[in-house]
Amino acid sequence: MAKKYQVFISSTFEDLKEQRDAVVKAVLQLGHLPVGMEMFNAGDQTQWETIKSYIDSSDYYLVVLAHRYGSVDANGISYTEKEYDYAGEQGIPRLGFVIEKDATWPADQVEAKAKKKLDAFKSKVGSTRVINFWNTTDKLIHHVTFSLSHEIARNPRTGWVRATETPSGSHLAALAGSAIQGTSDDFCYYWPIIHPIVRGIAKPRFENHLYADAVESTFKEITHLIKEAYKRVSGDTRERDGDDLMRKAFSCERDNNTHVLLRAPILYLTDRDLATDSGYSVQLGYMNLFAGAVRGIRNPKAHANIVIDAGEAWEMIVLGSHLMRMWDRGQQYARSLSA
Structure with missing residues (x-):
């Protein structure tokens, strides 16, 4: 029986549209089911509950980070970081993909005021077992394809199969x-x-x-x-x-x-x-x-x-x-x- 795995893709929104779309395509090409809740207003408590439910039903979690920390909750924690923490609390394998420090990047997509929080978040992601650095979309997709395939092979999860x-x-x-x-x-x-x-x-x-x-x-x-x-x-x-x-x-x-x-x-x-x-x-x-x-x-x-x-x-x-x-x-x- 061919299993398909649900893969939750997390990132900030405006700065990583191209990269996130490419990751979604890469997951689909591997034959799995990408989900991402960036289109929802995570600041709404109801939508945050929806996001958590999608993470709960996912087999793997991917986070892509560049130079924005993203929108924050009442405690000043970004929703991307909240998703990352929640996935870890649920025991879902997390794979991190962080932009290289010297990678070329548009200046208007750099969130300078939140640099300290973003750096701390990147360090947190770096403390997990799987982290990759990228400087182009092609390199990001290479890392996603290899890392996700490797993680599935060494740590197969529940996944989904067709009822038939x-x-x-x-x-x-x-x-x-x-x-x-x-x-x-x-x-x-x-x-x-x-x-x-x-x-x-x-x-x-x-x-x-x-x-x-x-x-x-x-x-x-x-x-x-x-x-x-x-x-x-x-x-x-x-x-x-x-x-x-x-x-x-x-x-x-x-x-x-x-x-x-x-x-x-x-x-x-x-x-x-x-x-x-x-x-x-x-x-x-x-x-x-x-x-x-x-x-x-x-x-x-x-x-x-x-x-x-x-x-x-x-x-x-x-x-x-x-x-x-x-x-x-x-x-x-x-x-x-x-x-």
């Missing part, structure tokens, strides 16, 4: 014809398709046969993420929850005759134009799905000792995963509107 290539690859098809039954082991090969935040929350509970807890925790986390985003965007400090929260966050209004949008949603659930029938329908349709999931799935699990089997729990977890992907899509669209 596993001994249990036929399980899902066999189970799909009727109400899904089975145990946690029947679903172990399908966690890679689950949204990383949901996977991080539900998987350990599910594998310990805590099926109702896995479902309840999934939908509590979804509610929490939406609640925090709603407060931040709307400025409404009232403690909204459940059905009320979902409708306040996602509802919108348009003129039925002209289709002109009269009131945009506070939070988006689609990347389609809401002035169109499809965009408007998706936004309101998923609003009702979110509201229904909280009312029909989260609340009963939270207020009663309900026992469910692995199959029923899996169906609900898949729904939670899909809702999270729609949430991500809407948030990316909202950021594009404000860019």
